[in-house]
Amino acid sequence: MxxxxxxxxxxxxxxxxxxxxxxxxxxxxxxxxxxxxxxxxxxxxxxxxxxxxxxxxxxxxxxxxxxxxxxxxxxxxxxxxxxxxxxxxxxxxxxxxxxxxxxxxxxxxxxxxxxxxxxxxxxxxxxxxxxxxxxxxxxxxxxxxxxxxxxxxxxxxxxxxxxxAHNKLFIDMAGELLRSDPAFADGFYADAADVHVGLKRHAMAFTLTSTSTRFFRDEVWRAMGFASADDYGHGFTRGYYQALDPNNLLRQLAKWRAGxxxxxxxxxxxxxxxxxxxxxxxxxxxxxxxxxxxxxxxxxxxxxxxxxxxxxxxxxxxxxxxxxxxxxxxxxxxxxxxxxx
Amino acid sequence: MxxxxxxxxxxxxxxxxxxxxxxxxxxxxxxxxxxxxxxxxxxxxxxxxxxxxxxxxxxxxxxxxxxxxxxxxxxxxxxxxxxxxxxxxxxxxxxxxxxxxxxxxxxxxxxxxxxxxxxxxxxxxxxxxxxxxxxxxxxxxxxxxxxxxxxxxxxxxxxxxxxxAHNKLFIDMAGELLRSDPAFADGFYADAADVHVGLKRHAMAFTLTSTSTRFFRDEVWRAMGFASADDYGHGFTRGYYQALDPNNLLRQLAKWRAGxxxxxxxxxxxxxxxxxxxxxxxxxxxxxxxxxxxxxxxxxxxxxxxxxxxxxxxxxxxxxxxxxxxxxxxxxxxxxxxxxx
Known part of the structure; x- marks a missing residue:
């Protein structure tokens, strides 16, 4: 590189x-x-x-x-x-x-x-x-x-x-989860990290659907150094999304949905x-x-x-x-x- | 019958x-x-x-x-x-x-x-x-x-x-969504209908995953008399779950998860x-x-x-x-x- x-x-x-x-x-x-x-x-x-x-x-x-x-x-x-x-x-x-x-x-x-x-x-x-x-x-x-x-x-x-259409249902849910956190405050939070509950819920939706049932059935996460499905969800998915800004994600979700x-x-x-x-x-x-x-x-x-x-x-x-x-x-x-x- | x-x-x-x-x-x-x-x-x-x-x-x-x-x-x-x-x-x-x-x-x-x-x-x-x-x-x-x-x-x-394991991730999310409603109040709400936002979010998760992407791709909901994917999600899934009691659902979810x-x-x-x-x-x-x-x-x-x-x-x-x-x-x-x- x-x-x-x-x-x-x-x-x-x-x-x-x-x-x-x-x-x-x-x-x-x-x-x-x-x-x-x-x-x-x-x-x-x-x-x-x-x-x-x-x-x-x-x-x-x-x-x-x-x-x-x-x-x-x-x-x-x-x-x-x-x-x-x-x-x-x-x-x-x-x-x-x-x-x-x-x-x-x-x-x-x-x-x-x-x-x-x-x-x-x-x-x-x-x-x-x-x-x-x-x-x-x-x-x-x-x-x-x-x-x-x-x-x-x-x-x-x-x-x-x-x-x-089915992907729009996912997007709607992901957005709902970000906004579900009272700390989201209609997008006028002081710090993105304050919305950590919304970011956690949003990550749960991605953990469930972004790989596959096969990924979890075959415990593919083992080869990546995780100890359990929950460990993968926490260490990879939640860790990845936790650092992001909910308003930014919501604008991207709306763009994705309308594509x-x-x-x-x-x-x-x-x-x-x-x-x-x-x-x-x-x-x-x-x-x-x-x-x-x-x-x-x-x-x-x-x-x-x-x-x-x-x-x-x-x-x-x-x-x-x-x-x-x-x-x-x-x-x-x-x-x-x-x-x- | x-x-x-x-x-x-x-x-x-x-x-x-x-x-x-x-x-x-x-x-x-x-x-x-x-x-x-x-x-x-x-x-x-x-x-x-x-x-x-x-x-x-x-x-x-x-x-x-x-x-x-x-x-x-x-x-x-x-x-x-x-x-x-x-x-x-x-x-x-x-x-x-x-x-x-x-x-x-x-x-x-x-x-x-x-x-x-x-x-x-x-x-x-x-x-x-x-x-x-x-x-x-x-x-x-x-x-x-x-x-x-x-x-x-x-x-x-x-x-x-x-x-x-993958189904447990779904169950965890469904439970999180029921509890996400501040009206859930740790299960001590006065009326199940007060928790309608939690029930709505829970229904969104079921709408997304309980049928299939094929169901939405082929617009199978049309033959059931619905006008759109959202109409199905509202009229069937949300309508079905809206009448239920969140504490009852949570005990069933825990039972399902531990099966x-x-x-x-x-x-x-x-x-x-x-x-x-x-x-x-x-x-x-x-x-x-x-x-x-x-x-x-x-x-x-x-x-x-x-x-x-x-x-x-x-x-x-x-x-x-x-x-x-x-x-x-x-x-x-x-x-x-x-x-x-």
Whole structure:
């Protein structure tokens, strides 16, 4: 991995930015980090937006010399999504858009901001590829539909072009759990850590559904150094989410829930996905409860020339974290195939 | 269906009853209802304990002339489990065991009480069969292990002999959601309806996981007369749970979580299941998130001569409600096979 990985993110100043929800954020900022160097032809850039609750450093483990995402070959741009605490977010924006009164943001807002970074700031006409997992995959779909000429290839992991109905039920529950803590105070808490009960409940929902029943049945957590299912839930899931800001998570949840590239074609999902001209490889994880194989496959059927890959793993939606070496290898293999195509 | 179905339950007075948790409940009562008549040989009784949140009338739709559970042929005993609001429960017991201070109860406690009803009250030496779904299936396993000579045949639907680890995570979340409502007040609310926010959150968890992603993907709710996934969640799941008592649900959740027939053999599940001498047919529902096929199959592998049946249904764990006519027919077919074997 490049030494860049410990650097603080850079910021692209968007100025006043009008969100799809009809609010203009003054001084909006897009945080991002990069690995590798943009070549003279400006044609080696890989855009890799991140998932729910993550940031531009969350998936660094996938980047490194000898890996598919090789910074000696590609200029890898990792944008931070709105609401993640590094780009403009409830937690870092002054009144009247601070905390509980930060506007609703959309996947399309993220992609519009990223498009300005790519074209205005880096002067890139076409990316080499877009890669994304989960909400990062939603952004990849939005890119491929909105800017087909800029996206010749895409590797999309465990994501759908329109959030499935059952996944919306999960999102609604996760949000309800964050807000269930009286300390949440309609988003006007003094310190995110005060909302620890809401964050705990939110983590319980993720522990239950983010891997799979197979993960717990086969006690896969043992190989990760945990002593019990509860130990995994506490040490990994709860530990991961406990440090985050509830308002930031809620804005991301709303964005995730509303994800639908069909909006680009008057609600017609098939028409929107039919606009994609690049090569799409969509990866489903075999035991994913959030984005089951059948949901990923339904999108693939609507995209010209797209291909479905299924990675068998007990890790469910969380396979992308690479906690199992076999997952990391299978993911790298797909990435290598797509990037070299 | 017999006209009995609208009758109030009867009560078997247990007297002072010592629970496994080490508390003695004075004047404990076991509620139950029956269909059909016990024959002179007292060998036509079918015991059919009910599931979480249910009672002795919940699954009446499975009983009727011409059905497998035919009251003109069998004497069908439907016991109410402790904590369901009809048998001794937090909601109907005087201090010092009322409301939030009702003792922890076990599946084995239910079975010990039912055994007294069957043997002392009805004078039955051997049942014709035990039938159960979910927590009713847990009780069926407990019966078959504890009293193999009394259970010549059992049809067990969507249940396991030991609650799976992933299912415990669900149970923990469901309990946390009930208690999350400040109106829960440590179980000392004046009226169950005051805890409507806790009951709503608890219902959200069930809406998400009690059917399947396939149920929502294929919009199976349409055939049931609902206009959307949210309409189903509100009209069916939330409507169903809203009328129940949170303390009663919490005692049932604790019982469900602790379910483990291995306790009859010093923790050795295989040894306990190896004691079963009756014919067990265990049914898994194809898309059941609570009791996946693999978990049901693992029990079957430990029971001499047991057989696994898988009923394909998008209804998941809730297939037993018979909301889809195909489910009801498939369930009746298995019941007929077992009862006539």
């Amino acid at each position: 490049s030494g860049d990985d410990t650097a603080a993110p850079q910021h692209f100043e968007l100025g006043p930015f009008a969100f799809d929800s009809g609010y203009t954020l003054p001084g909006a900022r897009l945080a991002y980090r990069t690995f590798g160097e943009l070549n003279a032809a400006r044609d080696n850039a890989v855009l890799f937006p991140h998932m729910y609750s993550g940031n531009s450093s969350s998936l660094e483990a996938l980047i490194g010399e000898g890996r598919a995402l090789d910074p000696s070959r590609y200029f890898i741009i990792l944008p931070d999504q709105f609401g993640n605490g590094l780009s403009s977010s409830p937690s870092n924006t002054p009144p009247p858009f601070d905390r509980g009164q930060f506007p609703v943001v959309s996947i399309a807002d993220d992609v519009r901001a990223q498009h300005r970074l790519v074209t205005e700031h880096f002067g890139i006409t076409a990316l080499h590829a877009v890669v994304g997992w989960s909400m990062g995959g939603q952004q990849a779909y939005e890119w491929a539909v909105r800017h087909p000429e800029v996206v010749p290839r895409a590797a999309i992991f465990a994501a759908t072009a329109r959030t499935p 639908d590239v069909g909006r680009n074609a008057g609600g017609d999902l098939a028409a929107a996905l039919g606009r994609i001209t690049g090569k799409v490889v969509a990866v489903a994880f075999s035991d994913d409860f959030f984005m089951p194989v059948a949901d990923v496959a339904a999108d693939v059927a609507l995209i010209p020339g797209a291909e479905l890959r299924v990675i068998d793993s007990p890790m469910g939606h969380f396979a992308m974290f690479g906690l199992m070496p076999t997952d990391a290898a299978a993911i790298d293999e797909v990435l290598a195939e797509v990037l070299k195509s | 017999s006209g009995d179905d609208t009758a109030a339950p009867q009560h078997f007075e247990l007297g002072p009853f010592a629970f496994d948790s080490g508390y003695t409940l004075p004047g404990a009562r076991l509620a139950y209802r029956t269909f059909g008549e016990l024959n002179a040989a007292r060998d036509n009784a079918v015991l059919f304990p009910h599931m979480y949140s249910g009672n002795s009338s919940s699954l009446e739709a499975l009983i009727g002339e011409g059905r497998a559970l035919d009251p003109s042929r069998y004497f069908i005993i439907l016991p109410d489990q402790f904590g369901n609001g009809l048998s001794s429960s937090p909601s109907n017991t005087p201090p010092p065991f009322d409301r939030g201070q009702f003792p922890v109860v076990s599946i084995a406690d239910d079975v010990r009480a039912q055994h007294r009803l069957v043997t002392e009250h009805f004078g039955i030496t051997a049942l014709h069969a035990v039938v159960g779904w979910s927590m009713g299936g847990q009780q069926a396993y407990e019966w078959a292990v504890r009293h193999p000579e009394v259970v010549p045949r059992a049809a067990i639907f969507a249940a396991t002999a030991r609650t799976p 483990d027939v291995g306790r009859n053999a010093g923790g050795d599940l295989a040894a306990a299941l190896g004691r079963i001498t009756g014919k067990v047919v265990a049914v898994a529902f194809s898309d059941d998130f609570f009791m996946p096929v693999a978990d049901v199959a693992a029990d079957v592998a430990l029971i001499p001569g047991a057989e696994l049946r898988v009923i394909d249904s998008p209804m998941g764990h809730f297939a037993m409600f018979g909301l889809m006519p195909t489910d009801a027919a498939a369930i009746d077919e298995v019941l007929a096979e077992v009862l006539k074997s």
